[in-house]
Amino acid sequence: MLCVFTLISLIYFNNNSAMGSRARLTNSSDSRLWQLLRSLGSGIGVTTHVKDDRKRVILVTYPRGGSTFTADVIQANSDVFFIFEPLYPTLVEYTGKDLLITDNGIKKRIKRNMTSYTEEVKKVMKAFLNCDSSLFDLPLYVLKSPLLRVRDDTSPLYECAVKIEKYNQTLISHCVKKYIKSCEKKKIILVKTIRYPSEILYNQMKNDPNLYVVYLMRDPRGIISSQMTNFQNFEWKNINRASKEICTLMEKDIQVMEALHDLYPDRVKLMRYESIAFNPLGGATDIYKFLELNLTKNVTNIIKKHTKSNETSCSIGCTVRKNSKSVPYKWRVGANFKYMQKIDRSCGNVYTKMCYVPVDNIKQLKNASFSLIKPCPEYGAIM
Numbered sequence: 001m002l003c004v005f006t007l008i009s010l011i012y013f014n015n016n017s018a019m020g021s022r023a024r025l026t027n028s029s030d031s032r033l034w035q036l037l038r039s040l041g042s043g044i045g046v047t048t049h050v051k052d053d054r055k056r057v058i059l060v061t062y063p064r065g066g067s068t069f070t071a072d073v074i075q076a077n078s079d080v081f082f083i084f085e086p087l088y089p090t091l092v093e094y095t096g097k098d099l100l101i102t103d104n105g106i107k108k109r110i111k112r113n114m115t116s117y118t119e120e121v122k123k124v125m126k127a128f129l130n131c132d133s134s135l136f137d138l139p140l141y142v143l144k145s146p147l148l149r150v151r152d153d154t155s156p157l158y159e160c161a162v163k164i165e166k167y168n169q170t171l172i173s174h175c176v177k178k179y180i181k182s183c184e185k186k187k188i189i190l191v192k193t194i195r196y197p198s199e200i201l202y203n204q205m206k207n208d209p210n211l212y213v214v215y216l217m218r219d220p221r222g223i224i225s226s227q228m229t230n231f232q233n234f235e236w237k238n239i240n241r242a243s244k245e246i247c248t249l250m251e252k253d254i255q256v257m258e259a260l261h262d263l264y265p266d267r268v269k270l271m272r273y274e275s276i277a278f279n280p281l282g283g284a285t286d287i288y289k290f291l292e293l294n295l296t297k298n299v300t301n302i303i304k305k306h307t308k309s310n311e312t313s314c315s316i317g318c319t320v321r322k323n324s325k326s327v328p329y330k331w332r333v334g335a336n337f338k339y340m341q342k343i344d345r346s347c348g349n350v351y352t353k354m355c356y357v358p359v360d361n362i363k364q365l366k367n368a369s370f371s372l373i374k375p376c377p378e379y380g381a382i383m
Helices: 002-026 033-039 067-074 088-095 111-130 133-137 146-150 155-167 172-184 198-207 220-231 236-263 273-278 280-291 297-307 337-346 348-354 362-366
Strands: 055-060 080-084 188-193 211-217 268-272
Touching: 055 067, 055 111, 067 080, 067 188, 067 211, 067 273, 067 280, 080 146, 088 111, 111 133, 111 188, 111 198, 133 172, 146 155, 155 172, 198 211, 198 236, 211 236, 211 280, 220 236, 220 337, 236 268, 236 337, 236 348, 268 273, 268 280, 273 280, 280 297, 337 348, 337 362
Parallel strands: 055 188, 055 211, 080 188, 211 268
Antiparallel strands: none
16 A cells, blocks of 8 residues: 555656646746656656766867867777767857867956856766766757767757757657667767866766776877867967967866876876877777777778778768878978977977977978877877
């Protein structure tokens, strides 16, 4: 009798909660997905259980740092569920800026903005990495980010968010359920992000023994040159400020990553983009060993096809290349030696830590055979 009474009480509570949620939904234009989910009752069957044996991986780097290419190398394995740039709308919402570094800015970034940003980062990342019903407690603007649309794993969730706002359809229940079930089937959840406040990783890694971090570095000269070419987000006359900003941030992040690596050597990996681009299979072997993934023949074929393609162009977020080796130092062709010297002066500490080589003259800069990287044995052979 007690069990029956408890069951009836639960049903009654759920039904009344659903009625209340319906009322709130109709009165709010920016409703949360969780409200809609609850308004549908318990029939959707979305689980809140997180598989403890599933690895959750954050790939951290900077705009134009090579993370999309690196993430695609990892997601070539069918055991990986890939989430592309979930923090972009949060950054814009809380700071008014598209980038954390080197941009002219839409509005002044203040401490309150960045504090709020950091708190939502924790919430957004936890929801995506756990891949459970907490996803539906996120603001709608997070889930309707167009960047979620650029990869197959997250595009269904994006479509659902758009339908809620545009049509207010209860059909979302089908694709939400499908999204979570699809995510739960994978052994590794990979989040690629270029907008991460690294200091919050201390508590995240302490609280989640299955959280792994791959910190991807790229030559600051390549990052800054590529940002300027692709974003036009600063003027070369301001290169002193821009290079100091980015390399100050890099120095801080490197310190954090080194400390985390000391604490969790099996869960933190530092890598250079140039090394992976020059040797994709070697890079894949190294990352796959770190994540305990199988580098199958099929994965090898995908990576080879991806890095030696006949395609001449592709859409946003695409990393298909004719020759991946030509990409990391494409910036050297048109580089201004005077500007590169200024970056060298601002980024000396980063070069020392991550084993990059400054140039002494324009001949070294333009000479493709003059290597701008040297071995970094303390971080492993791939470095």
